[in-house]
Amino acid sequence: MHHRRHTARDRGLQPLNLTSMLDVCFLLLVFFALTASFAIDEGVLPTELPDEGRGVAVDAPPPVEPIRIVLTPQNTDGVRIEVQSVHQPVPANSERLYLMLDSWRFDQQTGQGLFDASNPVVIRVSGAVRWQHVVDVYNAVLRAKYTNVGIVGNERDA
Amino acid sequence: MTSMLDVVFLLIIFFILATNFAAKDVPRMDTPEPNVSLAEQWDKPNARVINLLADPAAPGEVGEVLLQGGRGSYPMSAQGLADLTESLYQMRQRMPALEIDVRADRSLPYDRVEPVLDAIKAAGIFRVNLVAQLQRGGVAP
Known part of the structure; x- marks a missing residue:
């Protein structure tokens, strides 16, 4: 016995025309x-x-001497980082600055360190310094x- | 035909899932890339983005100041910054907890970014997030 497969045409149906759907799909x-635009590797x-008009950002009495970090342009795109609060060698880059500040932070476990983590840190920036270096x-x-960090222009009084 | 349709549908689904439409607020630019970045993921609902695009024709100059990725464009002039402050002030009235994500090209000098920071402050907004590259390979120690 021969069984023939029944097609849509045999059943009186028109074959499905996919052309318009394909058009929509391609569109x-x-x-x-x-x-x-895929997700970018950025954060904040x-x-x-x-x-200046809202009062002092630091609310820790008595007033404490801030750590002042001064950024000035060097060469074309470089930066000179200088810490003015204490007499220390000028850090060459942000990594050395981090190591220096980290070693200065008061550690409750060891009882060592110069500055509390809430000690204000003021970054004073010359106008020509690239935003890359500021950040x-x-x-x-x-x-x-450090938790109390501010950025001000170099010509302004911190 | 069927397999081609399968591939097309798969591609469509891929693009739908992988596309980040919020990225319309972040026009392409080179944001700062800190050494061992502490930048946090960028998903604050009460934050609005201000983009400072470098002018390709004039190195070191701001080409455009875009609020919310093109919905407002402000020139780097006194009037433009005053208009920006006014827009931000209006936004802050509607959203008191408003924060501003400052997304500036890394090549811009600070004195081109500072007037925008001042304009933000003038609108009574002090909570600002500096947009930077995330740490590659995971969270910084």
């Missing part, structure tokens, strides 16, 4: 391919802008676990 594909470093130094101070 969607082109749209997504052109507009795709939270900060609080200093407000890099700010990140280094946060890395050293």
Whole structure:
């Protein structure tokens, strides 16, 4: 006995025309391919802008001497990082700055260190210093676990 | 035909899932890349982005100041910054906990970024997040 497979045509149905659906699919594909913008590897470093008119950002009485970090341009795109609070060699880069600040931070377990983590740190920046260096130094101070960090222009009084 | 349709559907699903439409707020630029970055993931609902794009024709100059990725463009002039402050002030009225993500090109000098920070402060917003590259390979120690 011969069984023949019944097609849609045999049953009186028209074969499904996929052309228009394919058109739509390709249009969607082109749209997504052109507009795709994949997730970028960016994050944020939270900060609080200093407000000269709102009072002092530091609320720890008595007033404490801030650690002042001065950034000035060096060569074309470089930066000179200088810590003014204490007499120390000028750090060459943000990594050395981090190590220095980290070693200065008061450690409750060992009882050693010069500054509390809440000690204000003021980053004073010359106008020509690249934003890259400003954020890099700010990140280094946060890395050293200081919590009260501000960025001000060099011509302003911190 | 069927297998081609399968591939097309797979590609569509891939693009739908992988596309980040929020990235429209982040036009392409080179943001700062700190050494051992502590930057946190960027998903604050009460934050709005200000982009400072470098001018490709004039190195060291801001080409555009974009609030929310193009919904507001402000020139780097006194009037433009005053308009930016006004826009931010209006936003802060609607959203008191407003924070601003400052996303600036790494090549810009600080004196081109500072006026924008001042404009943000003038709007009464002091909580600012500096956008930087995340630490490659995971969280910084």
